[in-house]
Amino acid sequence: MDEQSSLLALFTSSFLSATLLPGGSEAVLAGVLMAYPELYSSALSVATLGNTLGGMSSYVIGRLLPDEKAMRSKIGNKNRGLEWVHHHGAPILFLSWLPLIGDVLCVAAGWLRIHWLWAVIFIAAGKFARYWVIATAIS
Numbered sequence: 174m175d176e177q178s179s180l181l182a183l184f185t186s187s188f189l190s191a192t193l194l195p196g197g198s199e200a201v202l203a204g205v206l207m208a209y210p211e212l213y214s215s216a217l218s219v220a221t222l223g224n225t226l227g228g229m230s231s232y233v234i235g236r237l238l239p240d241e242k243a244m245r246s247k248i249g250n251k252n253r254g255l256e257w258v259h260h261h262g263a264p265i266l267f268l269s270w271l272p273l274i275g276d277v278l279c280v281a282a283g284w285l286r287i288h289w290l291w292a293v294i295f296i297a298a299g300k301f302a303r304y305w306v307i308a309t310a311i312s
Contacts, residue, residue: 176212179205183216184223191227191269191300192276198224199307206311217301217308224300225293228269228279232292235283258282263291267299275299
């Protein structure tokens with residue numbers, strides 16, 4: 174696989190793993206960095222962008238949910254994520270990289286109408302921090 178294809182696969186994996194679909198973008202990032210160490214900055218940027226856009230797709234789903242009943246059907250009876258976002262606001266989205274709870278936080282942020290710009294900033298910061306730790310450990 175060439176460099177461009179590797180970055181495209183990384184973007185796709187990062188995007189999908191930030192949605193409600195399962196994924197392993199960390200392994201793809203590791204593979205790209207081992208095959209092409211010179212792509213450190215590009216791979217980190219692409220992974221962060223894909224994962225942030227995936228998180229924002231969950232945010233949009235939350236924005237589209239019409240009422241509390243629909244929200245509860247999406248996140249189940251576990252409303253801790255909703256409570257966290259309601260209590261802490263946009264900064265809690267820094268934790269959107271966490272498995273399982275991250276998706277709930279993004280959906281809850283959309284449903285609670287957290288301003289999209291703050292959502293992007295905190296989601297991207299959390300996603301970047303996670304990928305930076307992984308990339309630094311590999312390099």
